[in-house]
Amino acid sequence: MSFDILVSSCVAYVLLLFGVAFWADKQAERGRAGWLRSPVVYTLSLSVYCTAWTFYGAVGYAARSGLEFVTIYLGPTLVMIGWWVVLRRLVRIGRTQRITSIADLISSRYGKSNALGVLVTCLAVLGTTPYIALQLQSVTLSLHAFAQSGSAPDPHALRNTALLIAAGLALFTIIFGTRNLDANERHHGVVTAIAVEAVVKLAALMAVGMFVVFVVSGGVGPTLQAIDASPISRWDTGADRWATLIFLSAAAFICLPRMFQVIVVENSDERHLATASWAFPLYLLLISLFVVPIAVAGLSVSPEGSNPDLFVQTVPLAFDRNVLAMLAFLGGFSSATSMVIVAAIAVSTMVSNHVVMPIWLNLRAGRAALSGDVRNVVILSRRLSIAGILLFGYLYFVLSGGGAALAAIGLVSFAGVAQVLPALLGAIFWRGATRVGAAVGLSVGLAVWIWTSFLPSFGEAGILTPEILAHGPFGIALLRPHALFGIEGLDPLVHSVFWSMILNAGSFLAFSLLSAQTPLERLQGNRFVNIFRYSGGTRGWSGGAVEAEDLLMMSQRLLGASDAQALFRAEAQRQGKSGSLPDVTPAFVERLERELAGSVGGATAHAMIAQITGGVSVSVEDMMRVADEAQQILEYSSQLEAKSRELENTAGQLREANEKLVALSFQKDNFLSQVSHELRTPMTSIRSFSEILMDGESMSAADRQKFSQTINGEAVRMTRLLDDLLDLSVLESGQVLLNRQDDMLDAVLDRAFVATGQLGAEATMAIERNGNDERVQLRTDCDRLAQVFINVISNAGQYCDAPEPRLRVRVHEVNGRHVVDFIDNGSGIPEVSQAEMFEKFTRADDHRAGGGAGLGLAICREVMKRLGGEIDYVAGLGGAAFRVTLPDTESAAA
Amino acid sequence: MTETRVLLIEDEPNIIDAIRFILSREGWRVDTSSDGGNALEAVRSRNPDLVILDVMLPNRSGYDILSDMRADEAMRDIPVMMLTARGQQKDKELAERLGVNKFMTKPFSNAEMLANARELVRR
Known part of the structure; x- marks a missing residue:
């Protein structure tokens, strides 16, 4: 077959796809997208999982490693069968939160962290690049297998072809992938084209399979015998590798950017998942049904050393079935292009939203952005991103030398994107998962994956020298890419997945537990984990009376009963309805939202109304605005x-x-x-x-x-x-001037007794003193001190009611301070008076004997306070007993 | 004509002297009691024509004594003239509520005090 025919049929096929995509877009624009949103189309679109790797690679894989290739289908099958657990949640979250990509989901869940978005985007780019290279390689190889069957292809020609293919795919993706600005709007054209490609690749593989079974092998029975006889049927995969591969394919099925795109972003109805849960495993079963027969036949009819990855094409060619080979080629071409297109759309959305736009907006910070302006920038950045991603893929293809087996490259990709899994599962199942935890987990996983899988995938001629592979960087054996921390003997893939996932999940858990959530994170975490509590069914605007009632109830709470009812009644009249509940029309909802916005703020109003009219339109941005308002x-x-x-x-x-x-x-x-x-x-x-x-x-x-x-x-x-x-x-005012002088206590006492007339013949009381005790050196205002003594002595003279009044003066030390006790032999002072006798205008009793006006003791107390001493009444010493505690420092000086 | 008997309940000796001097000149007999505690008993036993009552007394206030007198059948009608050094309006009101006949603040004019006393005794 001539190369021209091949190329022109390729071009024709691509034009057909263009036509389908264009037509589907037009249908959708006219609002006739009904059947485009059928579960069948959804299920078929999921087949972007089956790339050229599946189409060509599975046969090669089977030819090399036997039944191990089955694991690649088992993972997705398990996920689809268990769709109720993870996928339903993801789809619901994607719809209610207007999620545009897996990076967007992770970023939204963890408090709209753009850093996380960038991280996931990097991971997606790194994980997708080898995969795109893989598609380019397979298409290129298959093309050249046609052109020069048998001989080895010229590397330069291979590169040129790959570049052309990459450019063509970029063109297609740019045209159909960036028609709409809103990434959340479904790409009807692209999805329909992919569904068509899904049919083509299945048909092609089954056709080749039928040909092999019924023509080459001569029927089902001989085919089975041939398989039994071949080494392929031996199951010699270790349990660790087997489990790892199932885990990886399951994880990749959810985390691959293109899978997230078709499963979540392009999903138009949650119920499609139910159909896909059995239909897609069936598709996988059909597409893998003939892998082993083709591999067995390929091994038997092909010359030694031919590439088993191309058996699907080379077997028909060996029997000169050009049309069948052509169909096989188109099937492979379909597999490759559909993957590249969807992956490019998904990753470019991430790159544009999480890398390009934030940078651009930062650069323009301060300048008001015109909406048309922004729109152009977004579209431009998407287009450039698509071109850039394909360029990356092409460069990887060139750098990796195009030599490694397809399956190996695919698994490197799988292991890369699987790093998102812990953060993703944490996002939807664990409210305690935090941004820090997710960031650390992802970074650690990414680093380990790059070191143990990505870099070694370039081969020994690549970035890692054989020396590093054998002895570790700088001779550190613990960091050997294939024997991290000294664990040797593991399959490199199992080793990489084991370490990256353990360290990723471990640090995710640990740092989540150790770090605190921001309010927005908590809000989003709650919404994501309890998504089914927050989003109602799939009601549209036509909810009817129940919805109107709900709206009225909410409005009453915000506007007050009478205002809200008046508003609703007026609307009902305007609509020509008799009752007080209007139909819930978009116009009314808009009006109501404006009314409510007046009292609770626009974002809150929108979010609250959206809550009632069907949780569809509460986006992260809405929640952000609510949070801002609340803030x-x-x-x-x-x-x-x-x-x-x-x-x-x-x-x-x-x-x-x-x-x-x-x-x-x-x-x-x-x-x-x-x-x-x-x-x-x-x-x-x-x-x-x-x-x-x-x-x-x-x-x-x-x-x-x-x-x-x-x-x-x-x-x-x-x-x-x-x-x-x-x-x-x-x-009391503290303005008293103290005249400090040195004197002896006994002298001061003497003066006091003289002043009161209680000395010698005039004395009315018998005075007992001990001269020795009174030899205390004083340094204080001795006149003031004498005033206190005089007061106390004359009080005793006046109030002592004993027949033979006697006053004893006792000088001793209490708690290291000199005190002077004046104790008479009278009946003492009643307990009730003791408390208040130092107050102004109080007397021990009311018989005033021509003396003071009850100010004496108050003055004494003030004087002692000024001198730094005290005066107290001491009960229980016989008669009335006053204790004057001498100023501390002055007496200590003695 | 029977002798006019006045009971002076007051604790300040100088004031007792002054009032006793003034009333004695009228030919009245002045008995004194200087303690609030047994003043009421003195009123009951002497049954005077007039009681001159200080407010601030040892042991019992003049108000209490007045209040008890007005509550007692035997002493209810004895005229009472109160003397107080606390000349505030509320003191006077309280005394009037309790049934005082004359309320005078210290210091007082002798003539006025005598006029009040005469008036109360004549009644």
């Missing part, structure tokens, strides 16, 4: 709280000050009234007697003398009272 409200209210706390404090201080003032004012009133009382009493005598004297009536000279003396005595008493008051006032 602002919180900040505002915390400011208010701080303010009100401040005010409360101030009010408290004011209240306290006021209470103090009231108490002071009360004290002042009390004091004034007491002073007035104390002054009025002598004044009364003075006035009465002076009036009597003024009357001029006859009275005895003795009376006249007596009355004059009384007037004089009362005047002296008033003067003394005023002196005491002034003294106390000075003492």
